[in-house]
Amino acid sequence: MFHYPNGRKTVQSAPQKSSPQTKTEYGKRGMTLEEDINQSNEFYLAKGLAVIHKKPTPVQIVSVHYPKRSAAVIQEAYFKTASTTDYNGVYKGRHIDFEAKETKNKSSFPLKNFHVHQISHMEAVQKQGGIAFVILRFSLIDETFLLDASYLFPYFKSGYKGRKSILLSEIASCGMALPLSLSPRIHYLKAVDALYFTSIGS
DSSP: OEEOTTSOEEOOOOOOOOOTTOOOOTTSSOSOHHHHHHHHHHHHHHTTSOEEEEOOOOEEEEEEEEEETTEEEEEEEEEOOOSSOSEEEEETTEEEEEEEEEEOOSSEEEGGGSOHHHHHHHHHHHHTTOEEEEEEEETTTTEEEEEEGGGTGGGGSTTOOOOSEEEHHHHHHHSEEOOBOSSSSBOHHHHHIIIIIGGGTO
16 A cells, blocks of 8 residues: 555555557557656667666655565555656766656646646756756647756746646747657657757767
8 A cells, every 4th residue: 555645545456457459559659658758768778878767756664564584565655755856867978857747738738747846956957057857748649848947947936926837839839849759769868969969069
């Protein structure tokens, strides 16, 4: 049993068997954004292009049962609230730090999907010369974008009373589209090159 930060309890259900005819194909939905990014990071690591990993979600174990001396079963645990972002690593000698989010909205991305501490962390990364961005997916229309984190900062400033979301049209204009491919699944480093390295001749 796991307790999420909002206090709800979640019991893991048994995995469902997939239909023999169910098949994830290139260019179709079926993989989550996290799965797509993880596959891409494995590709980058195998090719020696970058070292970027997903940070594990911190868990506080409350109760453990030992049915055997050599086995332990976690009966109750809490998912702690993450203090920073989902992914970090190194690319071309620069620190990379980013958050990945999905929405079912078709025309705007809700800002409530981000936490203030995540925004503060990405702002601190940029001040130290690191690269910080977000990867946003509109899951119902199969559109994914990379957006520099600085576009989010004004929305989280103290006293800001602006909109509660960012329009898809704005994200498409200020960010870079990330089309799906076979391997890597999302070639987001191509967008990173265009946004952060082209101007300095790298």
